[in-house]
Amino acid sequence: xxxxxxxxxxxxxxxxxxxxxxxxxxxxxxxxxxxxxxxxxxxxxxxxxxxxxxxxxxxxxxxxxxxxxxxxxxxxxxxxxxxxxxxxxxxxxxxxxxxxx
Numbered sequence: 001x002x003x004x005x006x007x008x009x010x011x012x013x014x015x016x017x018x019x020x021x022x023x024x025x026x027x028x029x030x031x032x033x034x035x036x037x038x039x040x041x042x043x044x045x046x047x048x049x050x051x052x053x054x055x056x057x058x059x060x061x062x063x064x065x066x067x068x069x070x071x072x073x074x075x076x077x078x079x080x081x082x083x084x085x086x087x088x089x090x091x092x093x094x095x096x097x098x099x100x101x
Contacts, residue, residue, distance in 0.1 A: 001026055002057050004034060004064040022065060026052070032078065034061065036069055044078035046086060053077060 004022040011017050020036040026049055033043040042061075044050070058075055065073040 001052060002031075002061050004061060004068070006068060007033070022068075024048075024061070034065060034075065036065075037073070038071060039074045039076065040065065041076040042078045044086075046089070048078060048086070050078070050086065 003025045005025060007019045007021045007023050008016055009019050022034040022036075023030055024032040024034055024042065029047065030045065031048045032045050034040050035043070042048075042053075058077065062073050062075040065075065
């Protein structure tokens with residue numbers, strides 16, 4: 001379900017180059033980032049599917065990162081404040097929608 005794609009960007013002279021970071025996707029949607037390193041923590045975007053990040057998915061992400069970086073990678077879950085922010089935002093949206101009805 002979670003896939004990693006090495007992020008690319010342009011240098012100051014306009015050349016496309018690989019960056020030392022992955023984009024994390026789910027079904028073609030960008031949901032976060034994973035920096036390079038032997039220990040890397042997922043940087044979740046708002047729509048990150050926290051409930052879908054099982055231990056098996058975490059292992060899969062680590063293996064994908066390992067293949068590109070050439071060494072074992074320990075992937076850490078996103079910080080919990082990103083999940084709390086997400087849950088609070090969804091609750092606020094639900095509340096606003098119910099008040100509009």
